[in-house]
Amino acid sequence: MTKPRVPKPSSDGTHPALGPLLTRRFFARSVHEVAPELIGATLLFGGTGGIIVEVEAYHHTDPAAHSFGGQTPRNAVMFGPPGFAYVYRSYGIHWCVNVVCEPEDSASAVLIRALEPTHGLAAMRKRRGLDEPRSLCSGPGKLAQALGITIAHNGLPLDAAPFAIHRRPRTPEVVTGPRIGITKAADYPWRYGLKGSRFLSKPFPG
DNA sequence: CTCTTGATCTTCT
DNA sequence: GAAGATCAAGAGC
Numbered sequence: 759m760t761k762p763r764v765p766k767p768s769s770d771g772t773h774p775a776l777g778p779l780l781t782r783r784f785f786a787r788s789v790h791e792v793a794p795e796l797i798g799a800t801l802l803f804g805g806t807g808g809i810i811v812e813v814e815a816y817h818h819t820d821p822a823a824h825s826f827g828g829q830t831p832r833n834a835v836m837f838g839p840p841g842f843a844y845v846y847r848s849y850g851i852h853w854c855v856n857v858v859c860e861p862e863d864s865a866s867a868v869l870i871r872a873l874e875p876t877h878g879l880a881a882m883r884k885r886r887g888l889d890e891p892r893s894l895c896s897g898p899g900k901l902a903q904a905l906g907i908t909i910a911h912n913g914l915p916l917d918a919a920p921f922a923i924h925r926r927p928r929t930p931e932v933v934t935g936p937r938i939g940i941t942k943a944a945d946y947p948w949r950y951g952l953k954g955s956r957f958l959s960k961p962f963p964g
Numbered sequence: 965c966t967c968t969t970g971a972t973c974t975t976c977t
Numbered sequence: 978g979a980a981g982a983t984c985a986a987g988a989g990c
Binding site for chain 2: 824827830831832846847848849850851
């Protein structure tokens with residue numbers, strides 16, 4: 759039993775070397791390939807962020823996907839090319855961030871659901887009004903607030919500032935389960951998580 | 965610990 | 978008018 763490695767700042771305040779930037783080609787594949795490969799990658803936004811520990815895949819043929827019923831002003835970015843951010847308002851209150859995948863017009867995306875905070879902790883604590891690292895990014899609405907992502911960033915490319923997603927340095931153990939908070943197609947096991955992580959929005963069943 | 969509820973935007977009926 | 982890819986606070990056990 760090895761615990762997931764937790765990068766800590768070095769004495770000079772820097773972090774362990776990040777993998778190369780993920781570019782459009784990485785995202786131009788099935789959400790069911792991209793989603794598990796995002797676990798362990800590092801998402802940064804303007805100097806804040808952390809290791810992706812939980813995501814969910816939403817394919818356009820999936821009744822739970824925002825794009826299932828066709829294009830609307832809200833979901834238009836999903837119908838564009840891969841490698842861009844789709845940000846939407848959740849329950850009238852929160853912002854949630856997706857990465858658009860697959861060929862253009864496929865309208866499929868991966869929802870980023872939780873991060874293990876590693877970068878810009880002070881800024882994220884201030885935005886969240888909390889100190890506890892476990893509560894900073896353990897949910898899609900929480901992480902958007904912590905990183906300062908809003909509808910103003912909808913449609914931005916993921917491989918250019920302020921966004922950056924770095925390839926994971928190693929292949930971690932990934933667990934799967936049913937998605938959270940949906941009623942349609944609730945039995946599809948399209949939630950992916952970092953095994954043993956303490957930074958998930960909820961534990962995985964089993 | 966679990967359960968319930970309010971907040972309040974976008975879309976669909 | 979209702980539901981939804983959510984969260985935090987409060988009540989109860």
